[in-house]
Amino acid sequence: MNKTILALFTVLLFFNCSTAQKVTGVNVIDKSDIKSAMIKALEWQEAHPIFAIAPTDWTEGAYYTGVVRAHKATKDMIYMAALKNQGYWNNWQTYKRLHHADDVAISYSYLYIDMNDGRRNFVDLEPTKKFLDAHLFDDDEWKKGTDKSEYGRTILWWWCDALFMAPPVLNLYAKHTKQPKYLDEMHKFYMQTYNQLYDKEEQLFARDMRFVWQGNDKDTKEPNGKKVFWSRGNGWVFAGLALILDDMPADYKHRPFYENLYKEMAEKILKLQPEDGLWRTSLLCPESYNHGEVSGSGFHTFALAWGINNGLLDKKYIPAVKKGWNALKACQHEDGRVGWVQNIGAFPEPASYDSYQNFGTGAFLMAGSEILKMQ
Amino acid sequence: MNKTILALFTVLLFFNCSTAQKVTGVNVIDKSDIKSAMIKALEWQEAHPIFAIAPTDWTEGAYYTGVVRAHKATKDMIYMAALKNQGYWNNWQTYKRLHHADDVAISYSYLYIDMNDGRRNFVDLEPTKKFLDAHLFDDDEWKKGTDKSEYGRTILWWWCDALFMAPPVLNLYAKHTKQPKYLDEMHKFYMQTYNQLYDKEEQLFARDMRFVWQGNDKDTKEPNGKKVFWSRGNGWVFAGLALILDDMPADYKHRPFYENLYKEMAEKILKLQPEDGLWRTSLLCPESYNHGEVSGSGFHTFALAWGINNGLLDKKYIPAVKKGWNALKACQHEDGRVGWVQNIGAFPEPASYDSYQNFGTGAFLMAGSEILKMQ
């Protein structure tokens, strides 16, 4: 009799404690569960606005790119309401440095709203056009290589994050306004960055020239002697590639280049996935900060799932994606906060249970939205 | 003994599950329950901003009219805080189309704040005045009937929703500024709409001329052969009448017209109430989308309750109001969201468990606030 009571008691306590984080099995994906995790993430983030310098900056740009993908996957009006609200209050502005790829990332959301809300003259794309034209066609120190700082700023997009910030916007703008020249320009500058930062042997991007080995004593090395490849930095490129391919014409002449690059990165990212599903901030030196980090992992999981859904990756990638999502979800707090996000930075640093950023929530939404589309 | 344990266990599980929606009995109205449902609705809506084209548009206008009524009924400062906050950030602007009744609905809230917050020079009523003067006295295509579209736009307020958007504002502006001419102008334009869209036989309003039968083959019919009368469309008129009468001078010469119209509609709306308390989107063809819809039902419930509270309707209406409120409350999610609201539209269409709109929340608040005043 005592046993019966204790059993009931145990069941009941468990029932009461169901708010605690639970990691579900590797192979179980419940879509209504994903949807509610995504909505909770959105609601928490909307209630906790955060940015680096302005609500039009790249942190918001990346976040609302995640909201766009969530809306595209679910058509749930709660995402469109959030998108329209930020666009309205931001008055459809980019941030102000016209030479800086970061400052146009927010326009990905403006373009999507204009293409999908169906109300004429609601979105004002003039600030975006003005930015893109200045960005591509005006002279500046970065393009000319006359910047005196030490980051190797000899090209427009001299850091790998830039490949998430501007190229998907240029690609979508070319599609929406039917002006292929923006796509051609995108390709020109993309190749500069690829040539400068892509490590063909490692199939990964250096964050910037500080981390590209010159073969001398000054080369930056991880404690284990390897090159420094930042998880989020590569996540920016990898997720950016999925975004670009998603809207790039099937017959675009340079499309094979992007598909190949995507596949090479996918192959390497898969190999580097830790057993628990979450990538470490330093890809080749996971032991530096030996815990999963959510922004990079969210981007990797999104990009891998996109490749499966679009026929670029085969079935062997599926378990990695499921494992990634379940591990990401275990980083979400009960109130919706997406934790374990490395703070704003430019190379591997640790995260913590509480650390959040809007772009981390964006990565979470991107991953979830693509997994919802999986068979 | 086992039975005792199971009984306790059952009680306890029930206790734990108390968050599930519960429809309380038809005749039970618990006022503290209403108050907390209203506050939850407000909190959810404030945390999920949504609009069609701007935070000054008619959707926000209708929502904040609901917030006004909630404050008027409860004096709870949580409503006034929300009202002031939106007015401040909207900079007391109407939306921009001065010929369009929709775009001044938001001013109902501005007027109320000015009359009740007690701080001089806080509210700026200039944009409202500018709108109303242009709206009433400037020429435009709708007034002249030179609009080339097919909606029968030969009068200023050519669609029935307009009778909620502008007349209560004109009426309240006349009262607040002690300028009866605005009320007289309201009456002039109201009569145009009444004459064009009111169906005396059915005691309901057609949404616009597309739905007024001309006696030929082109007449729009429901599947069951009847006329199309939209629940929310009639809700706009019916609730608008209650708002107008609430602030119209008792001795205004045209008041009997509004009282009669109100009573005629009340009689018909009562007859059309389905057994479960919630009106269907198509009033004469409920079988089209056979589920309750919250925005129309909220407006009907509000208007009926207002009539009881103000001596225009007798006791036989009371059960309908109670039934309506309990059914509305069952459509509120646990987190406060008011679901089952038909999306923005112009004729009967279905809703769903999740579908929400700010004006649906407004209708919910209006209904609750008037029921709080019932004996």
Add this chain to the structure above:
Amino acid sequence: MNKTILALFTVLLFFNCSTAQKVTGVNVIDKSDIKSAMIKALEWQEAHPIFAIAPTDWTEGAYYTGVVRAHKATKDMIYMAALKNQGYWNNWQTYKRLHHADDVAISYSYLYIDMNDGRRNFVDLEPTKKFLDAHLFDDDEWKKGTDKSEYGRTILWWWCDALFMAPPVLNLYAKHTKQPKYLDEMHKFYMQTYNQLYDKEEQLFARDMRFVWQGNDKDTKEPNGKKVFWSRGNGWVFAGLALILDDMPADYKHRPFYENLYKEMAEKILKLQPEDGLWRTSLLCPESYNHGEVSGSGFHTFALAWGINNGLLDKKYIPAVKKGWNALKACQHEDGRVGWVQNIGAFPEPASYDSYQNFGTGAFLMAGSEILKMQ
């Protein structure tokens, strides 16, 4: 056996009811508990924006001063995110009356962000500088004593609340910009107010000249015949003194004056603390409204704790601070709202379970943040 079951049942019910308010023992201070109470207070307040006339007014100024102190004590980025967000949307403006101390209180937060966020050119301190220069050096009716109202407006800071609003900002501005003249000016005006409103016998401040006894029949008296000393009014001064001393140079020539005044007030405030830990709105006539009030009590608790932490008060003050905090926390609702805050006013009035104000939340955050630093 039945007893065992009932015991389990009781434990379980208690477990379920753990959401109810609980007053923990007087001497128990759990720091993680304080932190989560503070975050809940912030989250609730951010979701329920409220102000008197603008989001740059003194109510927001006092609230965000609390958020500053919470960030200073915890370094939790959730506070900095809220600070930056309001500063951005307020465009770093003060409110507009340059002669009115209230309207610069918000700049305390702007200064803190500029000193701690680390991004150059993010904060714009120009409006603050413009305000302070006009406030200190321009002529106006209050300074000249030509104001015709009856409040005794013959000095710049003619009401005691002003000593919270402007002096800490002037002090911090002097420190941040390394311009001692702002501190000297602060002292000049501070002395005027001290001379006019400080009651040396009672060691408390009159709110304004209406409450300073002239020794005739017109003197304002409490029902018990005593002088009117407002809890929140004295809280403004007392908490303001802690803020000032916190940033005032250790060798500033007038520092002893502020330390002495601080200690005198601390001595009296301690004596006046009711048994349950919360001060009544009327300090010398607690029986008028015999319930604790949170804004005044929060300021008193903050200021006392600051003195202990900074060596100005000895150990005998510790129990009062613990008692104060535990009583404050019992006024927080389950959803985070800080209740029992007297509405905006200028003398003792009652509060209620539901009554909240942003500055009450600010006082709560100030108290919590200082208690977190206690050993």
